[in-house]
Amino acid sequence: MTASQTQTEMTEAVRLALLRADPELSRFDPLSRIISHDQFANGHCGWSQLVGNYENDLDTMLPGYAQHTGAMLSTLAHWDSGSHGAMGSSYALKIATRPKKGAQNVAIKRHTFRHRGRIRFELYFTFKPEASELKLSETDVRSIGFLFDLQAGDNDKAGERVMPHLRFLNALDGKHLQKWQFKRHTSPFQAVGNGEKTLSHYHLAPEGWEDLPSGEQRLCYNEIATKVNWTYLRFDFDLEEMKALEFQCNDRQFDMSGYESIRIPAMKNLWCMLNFCLFAETDADKRAFLYVDSVCISGDF
Template identity: 50%
Template sequence: MTAIPGPFRPLPDVLYADDFDRGLEGWTGLIGNYEHSLDSILPEYQDLRPPMLSNATTWDTGTGGSALGTYSMKLATRARRHSLAVGIKRITYPVACPIQVELLFTFKPEASALRLSLADVGAVGVLFDLQNDHQRVMPHLRYLNARDGELVNRWQYKCQTPTFHDIGDSGETVSHFHLSDDGWQDVPGGEQQLCYNEIATKQNWHYLRVGFDLATMAFTAFQCNDRHFDVSRLEPMTMPAMPNLWCMLNLVLFARASVDRRAFLYTDSVVLSADLSAEARRP
């Protein structure tokens, strides 16, 4: 295939390489499960903001574009503390094998105040939503930039399974909210200072890589910029397999506000790759 521009070093088989200059490429908003009425959606899911395309136009310098082109995918929270914006892409996997996601991202608060606003973005993160014949597995990672306006600058993971709730009265639909602010644990050695730059309208792009093995359902790699983190103690969220989700391979990106100002997560491009022949080589 044609070489993918940027710092990407995918596994042998590219499942998709999303360049948002071509559009949203199948990314959409995350909505909670419902039955009979939208009022049955869990309250936490009722105001998740969906993705949009952005050319990063700012009031002071004009259009900045993305890292490698004109458009990025933008997740924008409401101007409300703890508001969430979430984007998801849903596919299925052909083989239970190692997979890897790579992306270029940056985050900023809305430039609605003439100040640094360094601690106005709460968190940005990535997660997989996976299922095999036995269990549903959800590896979560987030960069906790700040909490309630105070800087933290630390990567975290989440393995605590949330409570499931019945939706409707048929007994066929359940829902759980897994993006709450509780239950996150610090990645060992996960402190990292990311380049923010001096004002809210300057964007520096970051490289992120996360590896996961669908056969063992375990993390295999985690890198952000020049830092490689130890994944040996990271655990994913797990739960029993659910109906209708066989071979599910969903990827989720999210942003969380720290204060009453909109938080933005921009993603230039996303590459999801796999090693489809790895299973044949296992001892």
């Protein structure tokens, strides 16, 4: 072994020791550089409402986006036990739908990237319907999920806008399904307003979802409607090749060989875009809640 290899191994050992000694970071497995570490006891940490494009009038926004509201900070308050609290503090990020079957809500965090390498997205989450009935209601949440919104740098002549999507389809029309799905096609673009500068597309429309190979998974959903258990999720993506690498949820790692992202032509003002979204969808006329304890975004640079 060369001196350089020995030094590299020692550096990595020190890095891992520092991570393991930090109780907030040791729950994650970040790559070499941490880009952001969001603990919602510190506030929203940049997660905000996904607002659709509009021109001259807010009413020109597509209906899919018009339903969205802002993410909230929550202690997971319930009527039977007071407040559940988050996993690592009193507050979690709460993404809540409107109380109408099929309603969705999305929170977004906006970055740009400085290196096209491996990116890792990790979080701890849980989901529940609004506890408005004295029953389990395990099929009242239709889906929860995440997506990236990415675009190559302005010096990449063949660059694309690439949007990897994954959702956990918990239930549909009251039937418990419990499986992971992805999307490779978006809805058609539409002009917004009277001009030609602003376009919009609602990429979370219900059409076009495909089952992830061997993507069935039963997640922990406790015995009454107010109890929660926190779930770990990790998604690795290569920004150079613009392809998914690995996906893990709790103790399961899934085959990504059949996975594809939404791909559309690059847009003129979104260079080096690195956006992350979290979403929830209800399958009943009551609100669905996606709670996020913490998020760690890291890269290999």
